[in-house]
Amino acid sequence: MQQPDGHHLAELNVGRLLAPTDDPRVRDFMQALDLVNGLGKRMPGFVWMMEGSGEPGTGNTENALNGDPQFVANLTVWADVASLERFVWGTIHKKFYDRRTEWFEVLGDQHFVMWWIPEGHVPTLDEAMDRLADLRDNGPSRRAFGWADLPAATEWRKKVCT
Secondary structure, three states, rough: OOOEEEEEEEEEEEEEOOOOOOHHHHHHHOEEEEOOHHHHOOOOEEEEEOOOOOOOOOOOOOOOOOOOOEEEEEEEEOHHHHHHEEEEHHHHHHHHHOOOOEEEEEOOOEEEEEEEEEEOOOOOOOHHHHHHHHHHHHHOOOOOOOOOOOOHHHHHHHHHOO
């Protein structure tokens, strides 16, 4: 999917923590949230991030899905594919991404989606979940897609992300 003029890239990543947010098994992840999210917000090309309460060490984990406090979502907007890739694969985020199986269940369903939004639009969690459902139900399209559908996603291809 090519980036349309006047559009930014929105992404949603959902996961279910192996334990409640105050459990020692997810402590390293929870303690890194402020660092990683703060870095993301300072990255060139960062546009917007869904926020939680602002309570230190919680990130946006209060945005639980389906009433399950361990099922959390991350929703961000980036200027372009290169900006998101630079953050995901070229910063300390990659170190925590590589450790994700220590803190998150392996989900059988698709749990990551991207889509183009008009500049200035702020996506809602409901909108993002609708895009994720569309990708699960219908496969990649201009409405909802993944890394493999973005020709400009060069870092993802180098990392052979699964």
